[in-house]
Amino acid sequence: MTTQQELYDLGTRELAERDPVIAHLFEVTGPVSLPQQTDSNFAALVRAITYQQLAGSAAQAIYGRLAALLENAVEPERILRFSPDELRSVGLSGAKAASILDLSSKVHDGTVMVDDESLAQLSDEEIVAGLTIVRGIGEWTADVFTMIHLGRIDVLPIGDLGVRKGYGSAWKVPTPTPKELLQAGERFRPYRSVLAWYCWRADELYGGTAPSPVTGAG
Template sequence: MIEAVGPPVLREPQPDAFAALVRSIVFQQLAGRAASAIHQRFLATLPNGLSPQNVLTLPPEVLREAGLSGAKAASILDLATKVGDGTVPLEDAEALADEDLITRLATVRGIGRWTAEMFLIFHLRRPDVWPVDDLGVRKGYAKAHGLALPPPPRALMALGDLYRPWRTVAAWYCWRAVDTVLPEA
């Protein structure tokens, strides 16, 4: 698998934690191109830049006109409110343990474990995140290990122990396995 795909490469992180979380919310359950277009339209509504304060100046209809669903608009507004008022501080995110940060972020509407784990992987570059609820990771694990069906999340949690302390790298290869033709074993 490693020979077929090459070394892991993560996309560049967003400029700050708030921007990374906004991007994650926008990209939830959308194809990459569509999500990217909506994200760009949303950013264009903020001539003074992306910040909690600037987001809170936007009327909800502007968020919808940018292409955000009502639920995603509500999530971004909740994130901006909670970051802005200190309910969900982000300046100490790098110092928090993974589970503590997941718990903190999950207080925001629309941010669950999966979104928090993507934040840990792609923004904070944490090396040992194992997103067992991610269908791509489950399918990729099955493909890479010659399984007929993806393992359920609970089973995948235990199977990931083999990859500690580099489960993020293993997850990256699982994602690549889904769209890579692997040589026969």
């Protein structure tokens, strides 16, 4: 069975043959290196909500306090035992506490399926559509979860400014709009996750953006 890393390596080789910019980024930055995934699918989504619009250190501290409150059992049934105020006590905003409770409720009652068996039967688009019915999970969060945590190979988070800026810097064009990046990304199918990763790296290299956990560099 092909591993996630082998699939990304194959995608990189194919895109490098098609596109000299990808070939150059590969030469400069090396192969795709995704962060190690240790969370369950559910916990990864809770972490993603917690980290939204926060610096990494602050988000990490809040998530650590949340995990401690849950006795390191980041599970829907455990979260549903707590009130919004109790969740806010670890540093979550009211909106994030509400989002995490909504996710927990929808997973608990089966409205949203996050177990590996169910997700394996869904396309990338179906996963994103299913997740975005949860309060506080937008397309960006769902895309990054699908690409990074699930390791899907053909996801392009067009709502990510870093991806768009990196594309503009690497291909020497104005920063594309989400719609323009979607169109530009068509020629990179079925390996658009590889494109996205190298766009993030390009933004780090050329745009001065700090190394990101999403590229495994931060």
